[in-house]
Amino acid sequence: MVVETLTTTFSALSDPTRRAIIERLSQKPASVRELTEPFEMSQQAISKHLVYLIKAKMVKKEKVGRESICTLDPQSIKAVSDWALNYRRFWEESFEKMEDVLEEMKKERKNGRKRKIC
């Protein structure tokens, strides 16, 4: 996945309304009106949110009669999962803690200075 795509995806996910829309669409596809109902927000605002989700390829929208039915597209969420799992070793106990590395570095830097002084 390209850098720019990850940027778009994370931006899309940075809004609680949009995450709620994703959660809602994970139940089943829904029209824009249905997506608007749970929120105290205008239909136009929800449509704007959908634009971001569609740009990030997390949602697909299809016109059916006078309605627009939105469907969840999971590929970008998978990309997010893949990105995060790259750092999985850091929260698993087996891996050396960053704090320990830091303590080691602090000692090294002090020794470095001492050597120059001598």
Place this chain on the structure above:
Amino acid sequence: MVVETLTTTFSALSDPTRRAIIERLSQKPASVRELTEPFEMSQQAISKHLVYLIKAKMVKKEKVGRESICTLDPQSIKAVSDWALNYRRFWEESFEKMEDVLEEMKKERKNGRKRKIC
């Protein structure tokens, strides 16, 4: 994890420079100056990025002499992974495709209208 925290975390991740900083810190802790070097950007800009990462609790910063050493804090990345894995079933083949659900719904809605007409 609270909603607001996820918002802060995804916002922090929505910038390529900040993701690069995380990648860099996954190698080993680094000072602000070391983090600045690879970018064609001022030290102040990087410090600003670090503020976002620290707010999102993805990075810790500790003063050591005149330097500030930054360390990766993986807990928020784990939260991102957890969030994404909630939707894991959607990108696994075994799960019923959303497109199929949509087709089913389209038929149902048409029938609904026909019944009203009759």
Place this chain on the structure above:
DNA sequence: AGTTTCCACAACCATATGGTTGTGTATTTA
């Protein structure tokens, strides 16, 4: 002691974001 290095704070600027209201158009319902 003076200079350099590392970093943060503040002011500033252009653009993006998240919402609003107003309105137009296509589709469905009565």
Place this chain on the structure above:
DNA sequence: TAAATACACAACCATATGGTTGTGGAAACT
């Protein structure tokens, strides 16, 4: 055919974001 519904487009507004430059203070080097 007329009215209502579903949605999008545009203009507008306040605030957030991502960068800049200028500057000041603490630590370290010479």
